[in-house]
Amino acid sequence: MSPSAEVTVRAPAKINLGLSVGPPLPDGFHPVATVYQAVALYDDVTAVLREDDSAISVEVAGDFADEVPTDESNLAVRAARLLQTEYDVEEGVELTIRKTIPVAGGMAGGSTDAAATLVACNRLWGLQLSQTELQGHAAELGSDVPFCLVGHTALGRGRGEQVTEVMSRGVFHWVFAIADGGLSTPAVYSELDRLRPLRRVEPPQVRPELITALLSGRPEALAIALSNDLQAAALSLRPELGDTLQFGLDQGALAAMISGSGPTCLFLAADSRSAVDLAVELAASGLCRMVRQAEAPVPGARILPASVSR
Ligand SMILES: C[C@@](CO)(OP(=O)(O)O)[C@H](O)COP(=O)(O)OP(=O)(O)OC[C@H]1O[C@@H](n2ccc(N)nc2=O)[C@H](O)[C@@H]1O
Numbered sequence: 319m320s321p322s323a324e325v326t327v328r329a330p331a332k333i334n335l336g337l338s339v340g341p342p343l344p345d346g347f348h349p350v351a352t353v354y355q356a357v358a359l360y361d362d363v364t365a366v367l368r369e370d371d372s373a374i375s376v377e378v379a380g381d382f383a384d385e386v387p388t389d390e391s392n393l394a395v396r397a398a399r400l401l402q403t404e405y406d407v408e409e410g411v412e413l414t415i416r417k418t419i420p421v422a423g424g425m426a427g428g429s430t431d432a433a434a435t436l437v438a439c440n441r442l443w444g445l446q447l448s449q450t451e452l453q454g455h456a457a458e459l460g461s462d463v464p465f466c467l468v469g470h471t472a473l474g475r476g477r478g479e480q481v482t483e484v485m486s487r488g489v490f491h492w493v494f495a496i497a498d499g500g501l502s503t504p505a506v507y508s509e510l511d512r513l514r515p516l517r518r519v520e521p522p523q524v525r526p527e528l529i530t531a532l533l534s535g536r537p538e539a540l541a542i543a544l545s546n547d548l549q550a551a552a553l554s555l556r557p558e559l560g561d562t563l564q565f566g567l568d569q570g571a572l573a574a575m576i577s578g579s580g581p582t583c584l585f586l587a588a589d590s591r592s593a594v595d596l597a598v599e600l601a602a603s604g605l606c607r608m609v610r611q612a613e614a615p616v617p618g619a620r621i622l623p624a625s626v627s628r
């Protein structure tokens with residue numbers, strides 16, 4: 319594929335339908351067995367070619383823009399810098415991120431921007447890297463980044479970077495209560511270690527009933543198969559989130575759970591209409607900063623065709 323002058327990539331947020339966490343490893347990470355699902359809540363990353371120099375710049379717009387760094391620590395900048403260095407690219411890139419995914423919300427907002435940037439710069443600089451090669455670079459950027467390339471519904475092993483697709487039938491209707499502030503992922507993992515006696519931590523595993531429920535496409539079956547080992551740790555750090563979860567259940571949600579490391583609370587609705595009704599009640603409750611609805615599963619980071627210009 320020839321290089322382009324500008325390209326925009328749309329990348330989804332993720333939730334964890336199952337998240338089983340094993341004991342901490344010497345490198346500080348935890349082995350996990352997780353089932354990811356990509357949801358129709360997106361960040362868009364636009365990459366414009368800089369031919370005259372090798373500078374990499376980033377601007378952030380949209381929801382939560384003021385909570386995102388615009389220096390070298392930005393995960394999109396790190397993704398572009400990784401490819402530029404690895405493949406001796408002389409050109410630079412101007413990145414613009416339009417965010418709707420909450421920052422540090424437990425939905426891989428930064429990770430998915432990194433995945434989007436890998437896809438965008440691959441096309442922009444004409445690197446012609448395969449999906450497998452992009453997956454390898456994604457794993458260098460973060461445990462969640464490889465899944466953000468794949469999307470749909472998938473099993474994550476290792477740190478979460480070893481991704482294999484899982485069959486899921488039908489459409490699931492999710493509602494998200496986005497909290498004020500974020501939760502540091504490392505802090506939540508550390509809190510889990512503090513709460514669990516090491517001697518009783520089992521190796522991570524995915525519940526068979528979760529896989530069966532996904533194949534059935536029945537939200538009622540999925541509701542009773544959801545699990546998240548990080549939930550207790552997130553609630554220990556942010557106890558008020560328990561009120562949000564309970565409110566959603568009282569309003570008829572089939573299930574309520576912390577999304578990944580949190581603080582976003584996710585709710586499974588029976589259908590689209592129930593999702594709208596739940597979103598209205600949550601928005602009026604004053605328990606959260608804002609409410610979003612999204613269907614799932616959706617594809618991973620993908621180029622918006624109309625955005626490509628030579
Ligand atoms: C918790 C999860 C669940 O999918 O996602 P979020 O809820 O943050 O979106 C992930 O494990 C987050 O993935 P990601 O945010 O990419 O983590 P990384 O950048 O790789 O690691 C950040 C820090 O989280 C901790 N970490 C992460 C992954 C893992 N398997 N074990 C860990 O202990 C480590 O302290 C690590 O230094």
Ligand SMILES: Nc1ncnc2c1ncn2[C@@H]1O[C@H](COP(=O)(O)OP(=O)(O)O)[C@@H](O)[C@H]1O
Pocket residue numbers: 385386387391392393394415420421422423424425426427428429430431432501503579580
């Ligand atoms: N492009 C980005 N979008 C969001 N957060 C980013 C980005 N680049 C770096 N960060 C930093 O990463 C952390 C949150 O990453 P994020 O993936 O949104 O969290 P989570 O894994 O909980 O969903 C924040 O501390 C934020 O400052």
